[in-house]
Amino acid sequence: MAPGLLKIANDSANLVNTTKKPDVFFARYDTLLDCMEKLSLLEDSIKFNGTKPSKQFRDLEIGRERNTHLFINRFYQETLNKINALKTNKAKYNKVCNFYTLLEDYFHKMSPNNIKEIEEMNATLEQKYGPNSWK
Structure with missing residues (x-):
């Protein structure tokens, strides 16, 4: 065993x-x-x-909060890499939406600090790649 x-x-x-x-x-x-x-x-x-x-x-x-923080950073960097490889604004924005949606399913396993970090990262992604940036 x-x-x-x-x-x-x-x-x-x-x-x-x-x-x-x-x-x-x-x-x-x-x-x-x-x-x-x-x-x-x-x-x-x-x-x-x-x-x-x-x-x-x-x-x-x-260490759950810190380990989750390290994971969130890896996932964020991976999302940025995927966004930067995409050609269209719509595809980039879809990847931004997926970032938040995929993590949101696990908020019940995260600390308030982890959730705040995700919300801040998502706001940065929305600002940079969201529809309001498509000028």
Whole structure:
């Protein structure tokens, strides 16, 4: 059981730290928390090398806002890269709309600071690529 959970936790941690897709980030963050919580219950019967799962679980809980912030920045940069590769104003604006819509589905998993950051980024994108900028 523990080796399987460790593999899932490692895979999830890698994805949490690298993905640019909201569905992957939030699903894998939850999976990672779940694995660390289950592994922490095994600490009395299994010796773990390095940081104990219970500490990693607490660190993930405490660090959720910062980890989400890092993801939001990756997603924003990816969105900018995609916008800059597009030719038409309408296509660029559709990508701006997708930025907010895709993240909005996960507001219930974010802190108020994370949501504020997204709203500020979206306002910047709207100002730069929205219909009012098509002169």
